[in-house]
Amino acid sequence: MTQDSIRVLVVEDHHVVRQGLVALLNVVDGIEVVGEAADGVEAIAQFRKYQPAITLIDLRLPRLSGVDVIQRIRMETPGARFIVLTTYDGDEDIYRALQAGARAYLLKGMTTDELISTIHAVHAGKSHIPPAIAQRLAERMGTEELTAREFDVLEQIVHGKSNKEIATELEISEATVKTHINSLLGKLGVTDRTQAATAAIQRGIVPLESLRKSKS
Numbered sequence: 765m766t767q768d769s770i771r772v773l774v775v776e777d778h779h780v781v782r783q784g785l786v787a788l789l790n791v792v793d794g795i796e797v798v799g800e801a802a803d804g805v806e807a808i809a810q811f812r813k814y815q816p817a818i819t820l821i822d823l824r825l826p827r828l829s830g831v832d833v834i835q836r837i838r839m840e841t842p843g844a845r846f847i848v849l850t851t852y853d854g855d856e857d858i859y860r861a862l863q864a865g866a867r868a869y870l871l872k873g874m875t876t877d878e879l880i881s882t883i884h885a886v887h888a889g890k891s892h893i894p895p896a897i898a899q900r901l902a903e904r905m906g907t908e909e910l911t912a913r914e915f916d917v918l919e920q921i922v923h924g925k926s927n928k929e930i931a932t933e934l935e936i937s938e939a940t941v942k943t944h945i946n947s948l949l950g951k952l953g954v955t956d957r958t959q960a961a962t963a964a965i966q967r968g969i970v971p972l973e974s975l976r977k978s979k980s
Contacts, residue, residue, distance in 0.1 A: 771798045807833045910948055945960075
């Protein structure tokens with residue numbers, strides 16, 4: 765590799781996928797993988813050690829989420845450039861990643877050419893959002909934000925809790941729970957609790973990981 769090679773850090777918790785990306789990129793002229801990480805905490809340590817020009821990062825990582833990693837690194841290094849690589853295309857995932865400072869968002873079904881061209885584009889200071897992803901983002905930008913308490917209530921709804929159980933869990937009255945539910949239904953553009961739970965999961969508002977943990 766030459767001194768002009770684009771230095772890349774690969775952050776992916778699935779070993780086979782990570783190794784595949786590393787092997788793929790290391791045979792591309794002008795690109796050098798300088799480090800790899802399997803979780804969010806390790807990603808920050810590897811970034812500090814190698815100072816890569818580009819970081820390829822998954823959103824769903826152990827110990828620290830991809831969004832948290834992006835936010836923390838960009839607080840230390842505002843010019844850090846990230847490309848999100850994920851299987852998730854929920855509009856909330858897209859919104860959070862780009863709001864945190866990601867320059868590009870690619871689904872893992874992308875072609876090798878698209879991946880390589882995106883690395884070069886982001887390295888040149890450009891952004892890359894595929895048309896389908898851009899449309900999802902535009903739809904998300906047009907919706908009203910949930911408050912922190914509305915998110916708490918929605919998360920409980922996704923976990924199958926009744927109004928009474930939600931009130932007990934959040935230490936608020938059932939009447940207040942109903943008020944929050946009516947508000948979040950309107951913001952999500954749905955008419956009942958079942959639709960709200962479905963929308964929360966499909967859009968990535970409530971991560972599937974939290975649902976799995978509640979069942980384990």
